[in-house]
Amino acid sequence: MPASKDRYAYLGPAATFTEAAARRLHAVAGAELEPYSTVHAAIDAVRTGDVAGAVVPLENSVEGSVNATLDDLIRGEPVMIVAEHLLPVTFSLMARSGTELTGVRKVVTHPVAEAQCRSWMSKALPDAVTAVTSSTAAAAAAVSARTHDTDGELFDAAIAAPIAAEHYGLDTLADDIGDNKEALTRFVLITQPGRPPRATGSDKTSLVAYIRDDHPGALLEILEQFATRGVNLTRIESRPTGNGMGRYCFVIDAEGHLNDARVGEALMGLRRVCADVRFLGSYARADGVRPPVGRGMTNAEFNDAAVWLDSLRDG
């Protein structure tokens, strides 16, 4: 078996959008890719050292976060995001040869794909029932293998990536059925915790902030840490911690790298006001955007202020 450093896990089976994203990620290029049937299994393979990294979906521009990934990052043993990729997603409806669109009663797909094709489905197949699977390719595989659902009925068609039709020997009944033609899914490469990739000037930092005692202004306290250091957030989302009703944490993506003084200072601020902070990684932005750094917030200005403070303390 090849060394784990040459193998990367992805949400499979073959022909998922995740596989397509993994093949486009620079860090994974040329390595052996191994499909795992759930996001959790793929990330766990990183934790056990069976693979060097895992590519999993994190967020969709239409449906929002992929909770299976988010919750694993929040609640599982710590891992680290080291790269991201944005993939345009287009969906096809596919079936066994001989199936007519008018004969489709039962459709199967991934919940995030279902949400993105809802309006097309309600117009083209208003009476069809949709079942969900762990990935779009697993749906195509189930149709191809004539898998029955729990009621003993056959799945007639799957919603999946166009390439899945070819891979699983299915016919395409309809192309480009997504409600939003600009839809993108954001995928991340996850490894064991370690030193983050170097700063590029176009970076993002992800973390989870756990509130210390529920109190008025707790979220404001968290936001202040970023605002006063001129750090822009690209995403903030609350998720249940899983430890009791009403207990939430905040999953945050911020512009900049851990090695940027303003981001480092914001994290130190969070560390002081939160019950816990989980660093999820600093990595190059897939969109290549280099946001301007506010006045007084550059590394040089932070450094200058630190030197000045030291000189005062030294007398």
Ligand SMILES: O=C(O)C(=O)C[C@]1(C(=O)O)C=C[C@@H](O)C=C1
């Ligand atoms: O099922 C797949 O093909 C996946 O790669 C998963 C996934 C997701 O979880 O968002 C990826 C892209 C699409 O938005 C739909 C499904």
